[in-house]
Amino acid sequence: MSGKAGYHGKILNIDLSSGKSETMAIPREDLDLFVGGQGLGMKILWDRLKKPGVDPLSPDNLLIFMPGPFSGFPVPSSSRTCVVTKSPITAPLKSDYPHASTVTYSNMGGFFGPEIRFAGYDGLVVTGKARVLSYLVIDDGKVEIREATKFKGMRTDAFDKAFPAELGDRSFKTVYIGPAGENLVPYSSILHTAGRAAGRGGAGCVMGSKNLKAIAVRGSGQPGVADHARFLAALEKARSALYGTAYAKSWAEQGTARAIVGNSNAGTESVRNYREGTFPEADKIGGDAARRDVWVKDIACYCCPLACKKSGVTKGKYGGVVHDGPEYETGVMLGSNLMISDMPGLLKAITTLDDLGLDQISTGNVIGFLMEAYEKEMVDRKFLDGIDLKWGSVDATLAMIEKIAARDGVGRLAAKGVAALSRQIGQGSGKFAIQVKGLELAAHNIQANQPRGLSYATASRGACHMSGDNIPMQNRRAMLDSTGMCFFPTFEPALEEPMLALLSAITGREYDKAEFEKTGERIFNLEKMFNYREGFRREDDRLPDRFFEDAFTVGPRKGAVLDLAKFEAMLTQYYKDRGWDPETTKPGAAKLKELGLDLK
Amino acid sequence: MDEKESVPGEGMNLTRRDFLKGVGIGGGALVLFGQFGVHSAAWALSGEPALKMVLVDYAKCTGCRTCETACSSRNRPASVGGKEFPGLGNPRYANIRVHGFNPDVDVPVVCAMCADTPCVQACPVEPEPKTGRRALYRDPATRTIRNDVDRCLGCRSCAGACAAKRTGTITPNPETGKPERICTLCGGDPQCVKRCPFGAMSYSRSGVTGNSTASGLIK
Numbered sequence: 001m002s003g004k005a006g007y008h009g010k011i012l013n014i015d016l017s018s019g020k021s022e023t024m025a026i027p028r029e030d031l032d033l034f035v036g037g038q039g040l041g042m043k044i045l046w047d048r049l050k051k052p053g054v055d056p057l058s059p060d061n062l063l064i065f066m067p068g069p070f071s072g073f074p075v076p077s078s079s080r081t082c083v084v085t086k087s088p089i090t091a092p093l094k095s096d097y098p099h100a101s102t103v104t105y106s107n108m109g110g111f112f113g114p115e116i117r118f119a120g121y122d123g124l125v126v127t128g129k130a131r132v133l134s135y136l137v138i139d140d141g142k143v144e145i146r147e148a149t150k151f152k153g154m155r156t157d158a159f160d161k162a163f164p165a166e167l168g169d170r171s172f173k174t175v176y177i178g179p180a181g182e183n184l185v186p187y188s189s190i191l192h193t194a195g196r197a198a199g200r201g202g203a204g205c206v207m208g209s210k211n212l213k214a215i216a217v218r219g220s221g222q223p224g225v226a227d228h229a230r231f232l233a234a235l236e237k238a239r240s241a242l243y244g245t246a247y248a249k250s251w252a253e254q255g256t257a258r259a260i261v262g263n264s265n266a267g268t269e270s271v272r273n274y275r276e277g278t279f280p281e282a283d284k285i286g287g288d289a290a291r292r293d294v295w296v297k298d299i300a301c302y303c304c305p306l307a308c309k310k311s312g313v314t315k316g317k318y319g320g321v322v323h324d325g326p327e328y329e330t331g332v333m334l335g336s337n338l339m340i341s342d343m344p345g346l347l348k349a350i351t352t353l354d355d356l357g358l359d360q361i362s363t364g365n366v367i368g369f370l371m372e373a374y375e376k377e378m379v380d381r382k383f384l385d386g387i388d389l390k391w392g393s394v395d396a397t398l399a400m401i402e403k404i405a406a407r408d409g410v411g412r413l414a415a416k417g418v419a420a421l422s423r424q425i426g427q428g429s430g431k432f433a434i435q436v437k438g439l440e441l442a443a444h445n446i447q448a449n450q451p452r453g454l455s456y457a458t459a460s461r462g463a464c465h466m467s468g469d470n471i472p473m474q475n476r477r478a479m480l481d482s483t484g485m486c487f488f489p490t491f492e493p494a495l496e497e498p499m500l501a502l503l504s505a506i507t508g509r510e511y512d513k514a515e516f517e518k519t520g521e522r523i524f525n526l527e528k529m530f531n532y533r534e535g536f537r538r539e540d541d542r543l544p545d546r547f548f549e550d551a552f553t554v555g556p557r558k559g560a561v562l563d564l565a566k567f568e569a570m571l572t573q574y575y576k577d578r579g580w581d582p583e584t585t586k587p588g589a590a591k592l593k594e595l596g597l598d599l600k
Numbered sequence: 601m602d603e604k605e606s607v608p609g610e611g612m613n614l615t616r617r618d619f620l621k622g623v624g625i626g627g628g629a630l631v632l633f634g635q636f637g638v639h640s641a642a643w644a645l646s647g648e649p650a651l652k653m654v655l656v657d658y659a660k661c662t663g664c665r666t667c668e669t670a671c672s673s674r675n676r677p678a679s680v681g682g683k684e685f686p687g688l689g690n691p692r693y694a695n696i697r698v699h700g701f702n703p704d705v706d707v708p709v710v711c712a713m714c715a716d717t718p719c720v721q722a723c724p725v726e727p728e729p730k731t732g733r734r735a736l737y738r739d740p741a742t743r744t745i746r747n748d749v750d751r752c753l754g755c756r757s758c759a760g761a762c763a764a765k766r767t768g769t770i771t772p773n774p775e776t777g778k779p780e781r782i783c784t785l786c787g788g789d790p791q792c793v794k795r796c797p798f799g800a801m802s803y804s805r806s807g808v809t810g811n812s813t814a815s816g817l818i819k
């Protein structure tokens with residue numbers, strides 16, 4: 001145990017170009033102000049990408065794996081790792097820099113973050129580019145870059161099975177990319193153990209650009225705590241807030257899949273490329289159906305009492321082992337958004353996407369866009385390489401997925417996302433190219449949910465459903481994703497007080513509700529500073545026209561549509577409340593000073 | 601990867617195929633081994649006095665590894681400058697180990713407290729005349745397996761026997777070769793059982809509910 005409060009105080013830098021690695025001290029001030037995870041990752045990116053417009057796929061970009069202060073402790077659900085990098089997907093409408101893009105951060109569960117901390121680091125920063133496809137082994141202080149050419153093109157499930165034998169030991173925790181990441185599909189994901197993924201924002205593409213197939217980490221150490229007695233008492237309380245509760249059991253029962261039927265009934269689901277909010281066949285792909293027909297095992301991440309992840313088996317034409325799903329996002333993006341209601345087919349698509357290492361959300365969105373363009377005869381079958389991309393077709397969806405991952409034929413363009421596709425296709429297709437800043441929207445539809453529209457419009461990484469529907473939520477989320485704890489247990493009100501006590505006891509810095517939120521506000525503002533520097537302005541916080549023009553035609557929220565004037569007024573108020581210039585969205589000097597962000 | 605290849609490292613000899621056949625979701629029924637079916641039948645048949653031990657229900661295990669953290673926190677707590685910090689410990693040093701497989705199966709492995717103790721049988725140290733103990737012996741009070749570090753040769757025979765015949769729980773210390781990571785039952789208050797969020801473990805009297813043995817898992 002390092003004996004320091006909450007942190008090791010150092011990160012591991014690995015430069016794949018030179019093959020050298022070294023530890024780097026993190027100033028205590030940065031730990032206090034930016035915490036870990038998303039926040040500390042952002043600070044490192046800000047400090048080290050000094051100039052705007054760095055090409056995300058160049059060796060200069062940083063690929064940052066960040067646990068948080070909770071990581072490495074048996075705190076309930078302290079399983080998360082945040083991958084921070086400069087996005088290969090997003091772009092501003094106008095910029096002085098050809099490679100301008102936002103920051104991106106993608107948060108995954110599992111066991112990787114805690115292991116980074118056991119190995120003695122508060123984070124890993126990968127730069128440069130390996131000469132040939134390689135993998136990285138970190139065993140406490142021992143760091144090795146090894147050739148991975150024999151794994152070239154290997155899908156992630158096969159790799160997950162082969163890699164432990166290559167390493168000679170099952171106790172390593174591993175992350176890896178699939179063919180899509182190797183092929184530099186911008187919305188590629190990074191996979192970790194049984195279908196967990198850092199999916200959004202293209203971290204897998206950046207990893208591919210570095211010629212890095214995988215990372216294995218193992219550690220024998222342990223981070224320390226500032227106040228041992230307080231830690232133990234708060235840990236006891238945190239456990240009893242969740243263990244055996246109806247709340248925890250409901251997660252184990254259905255995970256996020258419960259919302260597939262729930263949100264459809266509420267008219268807030270992405271259906272038919274966001275044309276509708278209700279899917280009449282939602283029950284066929286929902287949690288009850290999956291529990292009945294598919295799921296065999298509930299799976300939990302490190303020290304998590306919720307076990308929201310499921311795996312199972314399907315039968316028939318599309319049958320096989322399913323590592324994960326349907327979850328809400330995957331089930332909707334590949335299900336209702338594509339009008340697919342065949343459960344085994346849906347799960348085949350989900351499994352294939354993980355296997356290839358593609359972001360489920362962006363891919364489902366891209367295919368939905370193409371289905372609509374095909375239906376409207378804006379593209380023909382030749383454009384689609386002969387794929388009959390009709391609504392609801394599982395076979396066509398699977399064929400499209402393979403094309404995208406291989407960047408083959410129509411996949412070359414489709415791999416660039418809906419913004420690029422609609423620019424190419426024209427004919428007014430931008431109206432239903434459902435993206436913000438170049439990142440595709442997720443499984444929450446918004447004609448009947450204006451606050452979620454704010455989240456999509458203003459989130460730092462492009463259209464993110466997780467950012468938060470208002471300022472306090474956004475700030476709390478940015479902070480939570482900096483701690484290493486999962487979002488899902490935090491809906492339990494009884495967890496809040498012990499969670500704050502644990503954070504204080506671990507770090508030695510006193511966090512109450514206000515300080516928690518303030519720290520998140522600082523992190524959110526630094527992200528904004530980064531994006532502003534790249535050239536993102538108010539016109540980039542723009543939702544596609546569909547949401548203001550196409551009222552729902554079915555479901556309980558039939559007729560719902562957003563009002564552009566109201567939405568713009570809400571945005572103006574948002575910038576003012578943020579202390580940003582409502583014209584340009586530039587963060588105001590007073591706000592930055594208040595947050596200690598008057599950097600440089 | 602060759603399906604029959606042994607699981608490398610961590611002193612575990614179960615093969616992938618054993619698991620996939622038995623409990624893997626690819627292989628069918630998850631509950632093949634029954635509820636809490638580890639070794640209790642062997643005890644019931646052995647004529648030994650009843651004992652309480654940690655039993656795992658594989659069907660309930662989610663692979664969260666809370667049990668590992670609870671065990672190391674108690675039995676191998678982190679320390680700074682000689683001062684120990686109970687409640688903090690790297691799960692890698694736990695006496696219980698959760699082995700994860702693909703397809704998704706998680707198998708917590710803990711000392712099965714075998715009635716016939718192949719580990720003790722394998723110990724080459726002459727029994728002490730007074731107690732009859734080799735360097736590895738069964739504690740008469742708790743029935744756990746213990747190591748007399750002063751007499752232990754560090755020959756790794758016990759670890760070899762356990763790995764070949766039973767759970768492979770014994771891990772020799774990399775420097776001294778002396779056996780480590782054998783369940784202590786935490787002085788009668790097993791932390792793994794207490795902390796498992798999913799009730800996948802019990803601290804049970806043997807021979808009550810069991811219907812198969814750990815050796816049934818092994819070739």
Ligand code: SF4
Nearest residue numbers: 661662664665667796
């Ligand atoms: S704590 Fe329980 S559910 Fe979690 S790994 Fe251990 S036995 Fe399995």
Ligand code: SF4
Nearest residue numbers: 711712713714719762
């Ligand atoms: S150490 Fe191994 S052989 Fe000995 S009692 Fe335990 S499981 Fe059986």
Ligand code: SF4
Nearest residue numbers: 671783784786790792
């Ligand atoms: S009873 Fe105690 S020593 Fe044995 S495995 Fe459980 S926590 Fe570890």
